[in-house]
Amino acid sequence: HQGNSHECVAHASVQNAMIARNRQFNGLSQDVWFSPLALYTRVTNGRQWGGSNVLDTMYEMIENGLIPDHDGPGGKNSQQKLFDHTLHETSGRTEDWWPTSGWVNPSELPDGWKETAKHFRPLEVYTIPHGSREAHASVLLRGWCCTNGRSGHSIAHVKLVKEGGRYLSRYKDSYGPGSFRYDSEKLWGGGFVIRSMTMWDKDK
8 A cells, every 4th residue: 555655646557557467367367566656756757745647647657667566466575586677565655574665766766677667568548538427437347447536536446336326436545455445426537447458578
């Protein structure tokens, strides 16, 4: 989770990319965790506070890709053994086992990081019209993830549910682990969906 950072857009965008990639593999067999901090600092050009723009973040992912997190499905620092370039998850908190921590400017990213990140770029991406509840619902009904911003926060919507005669958009908040939360229709629309990602090829 993002702790006390302002990296919510990057966290929601990374979640979108991870869901799209796992859908391509039809499961978690090739799951990779990515560093939201490594994305956020590039979008803001090193500005730590104040958040970032959803579509600016989308374009940065498309152009340059994502850097894997130190940690992964295999446990603490497990992805350091798999990839040449990794970074910690966020500047908003730290863990004792992370080999790096704190705020990182773009110039402080691991040397040659683009060689790893290019394998993890969104390929097919669709933007959602602002305020379009129909487009938002259509994305979720197809099993895709929609990242948008609303009320000063950015989240990754993952499922459409019906409760008490009304439809809600389900998400898991980046401010901390816990149960799922829900947005009403008035908060739907805007943002983007990733349909496919580049595939990792260690020989390229």
